[in-house]
Amino acid sequence: xxxxxxxxxxxxxxxxxxxxxxxxxxxxxxxxxxxxxxxxxxxxxxxxxxxxxxxxxxxxxxxxxxxxxxxxxxxxxxxxxxxxxxxxxxxxxxxxxxxxxxxxxxxxxxxxxxxxxxxxxxxxxxxxxxxxxxxxxxxxxxxxxxxxxxxxxxxxxxxxxxxxxxxxxxxxxxxxxxxxxxxxxxxxxxxxxxxxxxxxxxxxxxxxxxxxxxxxxxxxxxxxxxxxxxxxxxxxxxxxxxxxxxxxxxxxxxxxxxxxxxxxxxxxxxxxxxxxxxxxxxxxxxxxxxxxxxxxxxxxxxxxxxxxxxxxxxxxxxxxxxxxxxxxxxxxxxxxxxxxxxxxxxxxxxxxxxxxxxxxxxxxxxxxxxxxxxxxxxxxxxxxxxxxxxxxxxxx
Numbered sequence: 177x178x179x180x181x182x183x184x185x186x187x188x189x190x191x192x193x194x195x196x197x198x199x200x201x202x203x204x205x206x207x208x209x210x211x212x213x214x215x216x217x218x219x220x221x222x223x224x225x226x227x228x229x230x231x232x233x234x235x236x237x238x239x240x241x242x243x244x245x246x247x248x249x250x251x252x253x254x255x256x257x258x259x260x261x262x263x264x265x266x267x268x269x270x271x272x273x274x275x276x277x278x279x280x281x282x283x284x285x286x287x288x289x290x291x292x293x294x295x296x297x298x299x300x301x302x303x304x305x306x307x308x309x310x311x312x313x314x315x316x317x318x319x320x321x322x323x324x325x326x327x328x329x330x331x332x333x334x335x336x337x338x339x340x341x342x343x344x345x346x347x348x349x350x351x352x353x354x355x356x357x358x359x360x361x362x363x364x365x366x367x368x369x370x371x372x373x374x375x376x377x378x379x380x381x382x383x384x385x386x387x388x389x390x391x392x393x394x395x396x397x398x399x400x401x402x403x404x405x406x407x408x409x410x411x412x413x414x415x416x417x418x419x420x421x422x423x424x425x426x427x428x429x430x431x432x433x434x435x436x437x438x439x440x441x442x443x444x445x446x447x448x449x450x451x452x453x454x455x456x457x458x459x460x461x462x463x464x465x466x467x468x469x470x471x472x473x474x475x476x477x478x479x480x481x482x483x484x485x486x487x488x489x490x491x492x493x494x495x496x497x498x499x500x501x502x503x504x505x506x507x508x509x510x511x512x513x514x515x516x517x518x519x520x521x522x523x524x525x526x527x528x529x530x531x532x533x534x535x536x537x538x539x540x541x542x543x544x545x546x547x548x549x550x551x552x553x554x555x556x557x558x559x560x561x562x563x564x565x566x567x568x569x570x571x572x
Contacts (some may be wrong), residue, residue, distance in 0.1 A: 351419070
């Protein structure tokens with residue numbers, strides 16, 4: 177009765193129920209998780225940050241001595257343990273790398289495409305079991321679902337091999353939509369590698385097709401959809417797809433180098449989804465925060481994406497929806513990551529949600545040392561040796 181009388185008083189005075197204190201006022205409104213500041217000093221002590229920083233620096237210094245050229249950012253529990261830019265964004269003009277330098281992520285771009293596709297799923301615009309033919313009726317392969325594209329089980333042929341002669345002879349730089357038209361009109365139809373859902377085969381075609389579907393369903397370019405639905409909500413203002421027409425963000429770009437020479441624009445650079453995202457190390461730290469939160473996707477969707485889906489060849493490496501997975505002997509996910517290589521760039525983003533750490537290495541001069549993370553992972557785990565982790569985490 178007392179609470180009810182207080183409610184009536186609030187209504188009469190026009191103060192509104194939410195502004196009135198009752199006996200239930202102990203249920204105070206909590207700040208959103210993102211707004212709760214961490215106790216930096218306490219966390220640094222808990223994770224032994226100073227020691228880890230020294231140990232990580234020694235590892236990175238060794239990589240630099242072996243020719244690493246790029247940016248590194250390593251963080252744990254909200255604390256940046258190590259950050260460095262070493263070398264040049266442009267060797268010809270001796271433009272040095274900075275924390276604002278943007279790198280082609282290569283196949284690490286697939287993580288963005290997967291999230292963009294899953295966003296369409298959550299919004300009810302596509303279904304995981306819908307077929308490509310539902311969006312492109314002329315597509316010559318039946319039974320290829322959104323799900324089978326996401327986990328590389330579609331059996332589709334490799335577009336970059338099937339149309340290599342065409343792009344070179346015609347001097348063409350196809351888009352995703354043109355690639356789809358080529359699949360529809362090719363005579364004879366390029367032979368599929370295998371039937372859908374029969375085998376895991378890592379294949380760039382899957383994610384180039386996914387990006388084409390994103391464009392078709394949303395009615396927007398892949399870059400615009402990604403920006404509106406994924407990047408802006410994630411606070412990622414320095415990330416873009418190479419297909420962008422926004423010149424204001426296409427700045428601070430690096431160039432790719434291999435075997436001592438700068439690599440020129442590739443015929444397939446305008447096809448995105450399988451590659452083609454440019455970003456900075458700091459924006460990828462924001463990406464990590466997106467991938468461990470519900471800023472863009474629900475926890476249920478993220479859990480689906482981090483679930484192993486390739487069991488033909490039992491081992492420690494597996495694949496979910498757009499993410500590579502390092503699993504234990506029980507096929508349970510331990511680490512989540514993706515590597516990338518494209519025209520001199522090689523990249524990796526590797527994280528552990530349990531111990532809340534992320535490792536980001538971006539290089540624009542090819543160097544295999546980028547993929548050697550075992551020492552760093554051991555340090556972040558408190559030198560408890562991660563015996564299952566191999567020295568080099570290379571593409572499957």
